[in-house]
Amino acid sequence: MIDLHAHVVLLDSLDSLGDDVVHVDEGGPEGQPPSFRVGDYTLDGVQYRDTPFSDVGLRLRAMDAAAITFQVVSPNPLTYLTHLDADRAARFASRHNDDLAELVAAAPNRLGGLAQLPTQDPQLAAAELVRAVDDLGLLGAAISTDPGPTLDDPAMDALWSTAAALDVPVFLHPTPSGVTGSVRDERLGRFDAELWLGFAHDEALAVATIVLGGVLDRHPHLDLCISHGGGATSWVAERLEHAARTRPWADDSLRLEGAVHERLRRLWWDAHVGGPRALAALIATVGSDRLVGGTNLAGWDQCTGPAHGDPALSAVLDVNARRLIRLDGRRDRGT
Numbered sequence: 266m267i268d269l270h271a272h273v274v275l276l277d278s279l280d281s282l283g284d285d286v287v288h289v290d291e292g293g294p295e296g297q298p299p300s301f302r303v304g305d306y307t308l309d310g311v312q313y314r315d316t317p318f319s320d321v322g323l324r325l326r327a328m329d330a331a332a333i334t335f336q337v338v339s340p341n342p343l344t345y346l347t348h349l350d351a352d353r354a355a356r357f358a359s360r361h362n363d364d365l366a367e368l369v370a371a372a373p374n375r376l377g378g379l380a381q382l383p384t385q386d387p388q389l390a391a392a393e394l395v396r397a398v399d400d401l402g403l404l405g406a407a408i409s410t411d412p413g414p415t416l417d418d419p420a421m422d423a424l425w426s427t428a429a430a431l432d433v434p435v436f437l438h439p440t441p442s443g444v445t446g447s448v449r450d451e452r453l454g455r456f457d458a459e460l461w462l463g464f465a466h467d468e469a470l471a472v473a474t475i476v477l478g479g480v481l482d483r484h485p486h487l488d489l490c491i492s493h494g495g496g497a498t499s500w501v502a503e504r505l506e507h508a509a510r511t512r513p514w515a516d517d518s519l520r521l522e523g524a525v526h527e528r529l530r531r532l533w534w535d536a537h538v539g540g541p542r543a544l545a546a547l548i549a550t551v552g553s554d555r556l557v558g559g560t561n562l563a564g565w566d567q568c569t570g571p572a573h574g575d576p577a578l579s580a581v582l583d584v585n586a587r588r589l590i591r592l593d594g595r596r597d598r599g600t
Contacts (some may be wrong), residue, residue, distance in 0.1 A: 266333050266571075267586035269494060270537045270559025273338040273368065273378075274318040278361040287344060289313065289502055303343045304442030306459070310565070317563040321371050321573025327562055328375065331569045336562065338369065339379040339407035347385050347413045348445040353384035358393050366401035377590060379436055380406040383572045385413035387420045390428035398431050405433035409440045410471035429486040432595040434533065438492040439467035444456060460501075460565070461539075468496025473505055476528045479518065486590060490533035490557065492531045499546040502529060532587070533589055535559040536571040536582060544573060547595055556583040 274505055279287050288302040291314060298310040317324040318341075340361065346354050361381040369376040380397035382390040390408075397403040406428065414420045416437075428435050441459040442449040446576035472495045475481060480489075491498070498505075505514045506526065509519040518524060529551050538544050548556065558571040558579070572579035587593055 266331070266556055266585045267590075267592075268328075268331075268333045268336040268560050268562065269490065269557045269586055269590070270535050271336050271338050271562045272318065272341045272564065273365065274313040274344075275361055275364045275368070276314060276319050278357065279344065281360055282346075286349070292537070294500075300459045301343065303346075304348060304444040306343070308343060311328045321368055321376075324355065324562070325372055325375060326581040329352055331560065331562065333560065333562070335375060335592075337377045337379060337404060338365070339438070340477050342363075342407075342409065342440050343444055345381070345409040345412075345440050345444075347383065347386070347409055347411065347440070348386070349383075351383055351386035351389055353387060355389045355393065357381070358383050358390075359396075362397045362403065362456050366397075366403060370503070371405075372422060377404045377583065379404060382406050382408055382424070384408050384421075384424065387414060389422045391423045394424065394427055394433075395431065398433055403499055405435055407438060409466045410437050411440065412444075413446075416471055416474045417476070417480050421480075421481060425480060425487050428488075429484050432486075432591065434488040434490055436492065436535075436591050437468075437471055439464040439496075457565075465495060465496035468493055469498045469501055470530070471495075472498045472532065475532070476505070476525060477509060477515070481528050481531050482518070488533060490535060490589060492535045492537070492559070494534050494538035494543065494547040495532070497550075498529070499543070499550045502526075502550050530555065533557060533585075537561055537566075537568060539566070539568075541573040544571075553578065553581055553585075554558045555585060555589075557586045558581060563589040 290300040299312045301308045313319055317327045358381040365378045369378045380394060380403045382393050384390045394406050453463045468491055473490055509515045509525045533555045534551055536544060536556050538547055561567050572582055
């Protein structure tokens with residue numbers, strides 16, 4: 266199985282930021298759970314040190330146990346750090362990507378990496394993506410669904426055009442809203458709802474922004490993969506289509522029959538959606554030809570079989586993953 270949804274925590278890189286940005290608490294002897302604080306958000310109960318998140322040997326053993334043959338590791342979404350000063354974020358991204366390249370080089374036949382980018386400044390992000398791909402050998406990038414500028418902001422075209430020219434994918438994953446200092450809804454603080462309900466909202470909003478904001482129209486060769494199957498996208502896709510056909514702000518090209526659906530099918534979708542019913546709804550909405558496997562290995566919601574026991578679907582996920590991360594070579598865009 267090829268796994269495209271797995272995060273890495275590079276503790277030396279994080280230490281370079283200082284305790285004012287990221288604070289790691291290893292927990293206490295009396296049952297106090299470990300915690301990880303970024304901004305105003307604290308994640309409790311997930312251990313990073315001496316786990317597959319930070320130890321490559323433990324990761325490889327966990328991959329073997331889960332029958333994962335190749336895994337693409339991406340930055341911890343709590344540390345996209347879109348709220349930092351752009352220069353500081355760029356320095357961190359450079360350090361992070363150097364360390365990430367060193368990690369994947371320890372097992373190049375088993376691991377690949379997606380770069381951290383300072384997306385609050387898309388020009389800096391584009392430059393770091395070029396360095397990460399051309400100099401470090403990383404396979405693309407992973408960014409927040411709320412990267413600073415909106416995903417369809419013209420400023421982001423610098424990053425999108427660079428990814429398309431390099432012929433590498435970009436993986437989009439939400440960040441809990443408290444990380445940036447502004448909590449969207451205090452009710453999401455209960456039951457860890459930021460991590461499942463908040464993420465489903467952000468992913469569906471990202472899809473809507475990409476489709477309705479014309480990102481795919483401006484960048485027809487851009488490959489974007491949305492985490493967790495686009496969150497609530499499967500459930501709101503028909504309403505999205507109806508809005509595009511009827512609301513006054515919609516571009517004429519989106520009013521055509523099937524226009525929104527065609528754009529949805531040009532995105533890529535992480536199959537780490539929580540269970541077989543959600544996966545069936547996603548496939549019914551967007552098909553399976555751009556669906557890729559993900560596990561969130563060692564995370565709170567780890568799954569070991571994104572195809573849920575369907576060997577034919579598992580084979581499809583792997584074929585798709587090879588296409589998305591160019592395991593058989595990048596395509597010639599003539600650029």
